[in-house]
Amino acid sequence: MTSILTITNLQKTYAGGFQALKGINLDIEQGEIIALLGPNGAGKTTLISTVCGITTASAGQVRVAGFDIVTDFRAARALIGLVPQEIHLEPFETVQNTVRFSRGLFGKKSDPAKIQDILQQLSLWDKRNSQIRELSGGMKRRVLIAKALAHEPRVLFLDEPTAGVDVELRKDMWDIVAQLKRGGVTIVLTTHYIEEAEAIADRVGVIAKGELLLIENKASLMKRMGKKELSVQIADPIAALPDSLSGYDLELSSDGRALIYRYDTRAKRTGITALLADVAAAGLALADVETRQSSLEDIFVDLVQSEGGTS
Template sequence: MPPQTPASPTPAADAIVSIQGLTKTYAGGFQALKRVDLDIRRGEIFALLGPNGAGKTTLISIVCGIVNPGEGRVLADGHDIVRDYRAARAAIGLVPQELHTDAFETVWDTVRFSRGLFGKAPDPAYLEKLLRELALWDKRGEKIMALSGGMKRRVLIAKALSHEPRILFLDEPTAGVDVELRREMWAMVSRLRENGTTIILTTHYIEEAEEMADRVGVINKGEIVLVEDTRALMRKLGKKQLTLQLQAPLAALPAGLANDALALSADGNELVYTFDAQAEDTGIAALLKRLAEHGIEFKDLRTAQSSLEEIFVNLVKAPRPAQEARA
């Protein structure tokens, strides 16, 4: 059995997945995960973001029992993934990124077989409902090898949900699928959450995380950089820009207005003021007063706020102090 760290800190009362001090080092000394602590709440949609090689897939694979853990402890719906593997795995459904399927099986047979693997009694009515929701019912008698890539992706989702798991991992579920299927999948994810299923997803489509996820976690170089409510993160780390369209172009900023937060467009027709989205006093009123004092008039204004993608890029690029990384 791999070494275990003490079961401290105690997982949150509403955590359906609790990861404590998880460290994973592969042969050759590569440390894929570094003392990861993470609680995922029951019934939420949690987006795990990170660049390639950050540790996302390793983390998911350990929780799902595909990769052996190193140091640390993981609980899935209260079950230790090492000591109580079967119960923990039965609580989890996984939709992998790769399209690995039983090519010569029919859709119906492979989904029915997946349900049986977890010891679930046959339930044709449930499987029919599942296949209908995924627009697979008309394909139930077809061999998987004959399906399109999008349909194969639907089959993977059906297999993951065949045993009615309480936790569903989606590893890049919309990679390479068309817009219509992407919308259908996210509608299905919303329905699953409404029925109490906890969804953990990784995605390169950060706008999906921004729209769908209750919370966002960012992992980089094997460490959890940040976990935050999505909306709170947007408020806390987002920057706003006020763009003023000038009545007359400026050749340059007057000396009294020059500062890091204020920039003049290349054609001199716009002033762009960047400020903290959560600051109570952004200085906008003072800025407009100073513009008037310099005889600068504007004819229109607009505001914009940074996206989750911009926040993510800044978080990944920012160096972390050693003491913070260990906290």
């Protein structure tokens, strides 16, 4: 795969002395979806703003398809589209005009057919002559995406695109992201919704206190760091765990009908076979057995807390 975005030792210290980015290194391949997770104030928006040219870096380098964002800013920025976190739109302008303006601003010649394509793709075509102020919140977010796509960028930054939106719209956004990926657009999105990263990202990065704690393939991350929970359902409830099972890290459910056993999927031996044998030997009749994979959220919380990165 070809690298489309390379961030090297990116640092940002604001005038007041606050260090928002502490040497971020990140390499993003063309066509992938990266989700950057992090608590509020972690540096996600500063990272995006710096790459897009809204904030000036204190040190480090960013290259977009090989173009430096400072020395080759025209070529680099022409490849980038940005959907900001807040809804920033000219309220009295029409949908079509504001999207057309964005295309022109990025130096692209007027192309009514392209604008129509984008508006149709985002279900905005029927609203093309409406003023922005007449639109619902969800429609306004779509307009922001349409504006970011108007100049046909190769990399699209979505800064918390579903913050504060309802479940239905969030699913819509995920569909749009999937659609854009199919069109070959590389997508970098920030979010603090773990389920969002879990649902749509190829790779997940975790940022806390201005540092990129990890960046890894979502599936391998969950496999590498994930824990599983085994719930052994027993036919007759018990009041306390039998002494013969005291060697296991077990927990008895409040109704006394299940033994909860947590194990590490990375361990050579999970201990499940021996546990089940000992449960049977203790005279407990098995009613059912089920397992549950820990979510990305559990991993995220573990990681951020272990780094002392909660805010």
